[in-house]
Amino acid sequence: MEQLAANLDTLWILITAFMVFFMQAGFAMVETGFTRAKNSVNILMKNLIDFCIGSVLFLLIGFGLMFGRDAGGFIGISSFTLKISGETSASIFAFWIFQAVFAATAATIVSGAVAERIKFKNYLIYSIFITGFVYPVIKK
Numbered sequence: 001m002e003q004l005a006a007n008l009d010t011l012w013i014l015i016t017a018f019m020v021f022f023m024q025a026g027f028a029m030v031e032t033g034f035t036r037a038k039n040s041v042n043i044l045m046k047n048l049i050d051f052c053i054g055s056v057l058f059l060l061i062g063f064g065l066m067f068g069r070d071a072g073g074f075i076g077i078s079s080f081t082l083k084i085s086g087e088t089s090a091s092i093f094a095f096w097i098f099q100a101v102f103a104a105t106a107a108t109i110v111s112g113a114v115a116e117r118i119k120f121k122n123y124l125i126y127s128i129f130i131t132g133f134v135y136p137v138i139k140k
Contacts, residue, residue: 010094017098023105024051031112039116046111046123053124054104054131055097062103063096066136075137103135 028047032040060081068076107130114123 006091010091013091013094013098017094017101020098020101020105021051024101024108027105027108027112031115034112035115042120043111043115046120046127047108049124050108050111050127050131051101051104053127054107055100057128057132058100058103058136059096061132062136063099065133066099103131106135107131 024047028044031043031047035043064078064080065076068079071077107127110126110130111123114126118126
């Protein structure tokens, strides 16, 4: 019975993560509606790159900063690449995807504010910084 409850918890986390992931599409549509038609592909690419780069950086760096062993209550110094006490179960991967979509969505929210005002290369630097460092440390 405990295993069933754990599996249902994991399923619920994944369902909510997918719902948050669809916020990316919603933000893309809102941003595209507020910009000129010639920039619509640029906006959509920014939203796609937010998730692609954001999820990889959150896996490599952000998750450890957010959920690793505390260093003075400010930042985590372990658990990089999802290594939490040697455990690699489906629930940890579900928890990671749940947190990763929030990190990527946090970066996407700002992309609407800088639409048509920032070059793509500079936006990539911003996205890396937000999803890899700022979101995990502030959220902690």
